[in-house]
Amino acid sequence: MKVLYSILSNKTITVPVIAWFIAQFLKVINVIVVERKLDFTRFVGSGGMPSSHSSFIVSLATVVGKMKGLGSVEFGISAAVAAIVMYDAAGVRRAAGKQAKVLNKLIFSQKEEDRQNFDENLKELIGHSPFEVFIGAMLGMLMGLCFA
Incomplete structure (x- = not known):
């Protein structure tokens, strides 16, 4: 029980998890408002508004900065x-999502017998726009x- 209490009282764990949870919840709300549909898969999916990766890692950096100081190694x-995660979300993963969208269109444009080896579409929503990351x-x- 002491171990669980130690983990749950550690702000470098709890605050980022709460930030991630809120960001994922906001994705569901955003889909309801923008697309007028209820899509609970957005709660666990990557991509979309806002970036939960950015929320998680920036909250961690903020907690560490408050606890250890902005001049600390930590x-x-x-x-x-945080910079690497946010760059990856808006750069590499966004580019991969755009490529998946093009490949899905290419595969879908093929004849049915040529598509038989492709049992599902590639995941398109895996990255973020710079605004979503911000x-x-x-x-x-x-x-x-x-x-914190």
């Missing part, structure tokens, strides 16, 4: 990891400032 490491980062910073 904050430097967490800030560097909003996720702002959410993470807010969560870190409020709860």
Whole structure:
């Protein structure tokens, strides 16, 4: 029980998890508002508004900065990891999603017998626009400032 209490009282764990949860919940709400449909798969899926990866990692960096100081090695490491995660979300993963969209169109345009080896579409919504990453980062910073 002491181990569980130690984990649950560790703000570098709990605050990022809460930030991730809120970001994922906001994705479901965003789909309801924009697309007028209820899609609970958005709660566990990647991509979309806001970036939960950015929320998670920026809240972690913010908590570490508040606890250890902005001049600490720990904050430097967490800030560097945050930059990498956000760059990846808006760069590499977004490009992969765009490529998947093109490949799905290409596969779908083929004759039925030529498509038999493709049992499902490639996942298209895996990255983020820079704006989605920014909003996720702002959410993470807010969560870190409020709860750390």
